[in-house]
Amino acid sequence: MHRIAVVVVDGIHSFDLAMPLQVFSTAHSLDTEPGELFGPRLYDIHVCGNGRDLLVAGVGGVEMYRMTPPYPLADALTADTIVVIGAPRDPEPLAEGLELLREAHRRGIRIASISTGGAWVMAASGLLDGRRMATHWSRANVLAERYPQVHVDTDVLFIDHGDVLTSAGAASGIDMCLHMIRQDFGSAVAADVARHMVVPPQRDGGQAPYIAHPDPGDDHGSLEPAMRWLRERLGEQVTLAEIASYVGTSPRTVNRRFREQTGTTPLQWLLRQRVYRAQELLETTDLPIEEIARYCGFGTSIAMRQHFAKHIKTSPTAYRRTFRAF
Known part of the structure; x- marks a missing residue:
């Protein structure tokens, strides 16, 4: 079974946390016993943190609830894949979290980040220096100014370097997680997950259709x-x-x-x-x-x-x- 460690920090977005848990937990073997809807689970998922109570927020930083991650950060170093979820607004990543990611990278653990919060953590870790990184279009300029050594790309839903993956924002994390399932267990399993979640197995294009543009004026209607x-x-x-x-x-x-x-x-x-x-x-x-x-x-x-x-x-x-x- 493929083991995933979801690494979280204080102020994470509720959707960013729920989304990879939902996608990966939906992945099951297509070999089912008679009368069973699902085959065996394909991923073992652990949510890892620094052991302290942390805030899970909604849109605009509104407090949704508080939680204590059930597994310590160190458990992430035994995973096959680490999924990083940071706070959505320019977080100050925990020093021990950044060092953990660097050590995980040295050990050959695949690392992926979800949305803007994860992008800040990944950029701060240095693992993407000199490489392209996907992030949400609304925060791309700020991120590029803070980390000029990273090439921020707003034209894609996610980027896969093999060892490190980044997603653009919000639902693009679903695209990235389905892509990872496709890599791990094949397109049929990924398509099965997409069907159960009622989402496209593979979206075409990038962020361009979703980027906010200035109002073109009354003479340029919908x-x-x-x-x-x-x-x-x-x-x-x-x-x-x-x-x-x-x-x-x-x-x-x-x-x-x-x-x-x-x-x-x-x-x-x-x-x-x-x-x-x-x-x-x-x-x-x-x-x-x-x-x-x-x-x-x-x-x-x-x-x-x-x-x-x-x-x-x-x-x-x-x-x-x-x-x-x-």
Whole structure:
């Protein structure tokens, strides 16, 4: 059984703590006995701290409850993986916690951090000096100024260096944990966990669609009506000029407004929707792949396969097989 130590400090966010516990505890072997819903558990999870009572906070630092971690920090050095959860607002990491991470790294223990709080701890540890690190877009500039030796990246949901992983923020930790399960026990187990949690097995893209942009003004309203219009026409070859005509503006303006509100261009956004729809049909229907390709606007199965290889890192056939495995 793979052992995970979740290392916590005072002021941790309640969601950051609950999320890895939920994801990893949902991972079970796919080999089940007759009449059983789950097979044997695949992870043994310990929450480790310095032995003192600590605050678990909600949004804005509001106190949710207090807890005493049931296992000491030293137990983390016997784990296969350490998951670091720090306080979300510029914490002063415990000296013994930083030294523990450095020693764990020397021992070859895989280390991953959750959200902004974990990012501060990881940056302070020095384990990411000269390397890229993911963190929440809202705190990236502050973190980069404090730790200029770390290359902060807001374009990704998580980064895996093999020995060290970092996640962008909030729910991106789920993406990272599913990725780790995929590494440890394969894609079928990770997909099974995702299905039980009702989340995508693997999200495409990065943080760009979620980044807050300045209000573009009253003459630049929501593009949601145009997005609905496009979703209804996934099988058609819609041009940028046609999108601009529907919105009632120029192609240049509609391109800029899509970037402001989604982080990408209209045609790239439309391509993502086609991929998402194809994933849904592969999971839930027995339609031939060629027919799905036409229905979703790819034209041919060859074109759809190329886009799957680029965005999903697998083929439509392999994707369908993963979901049919359970």
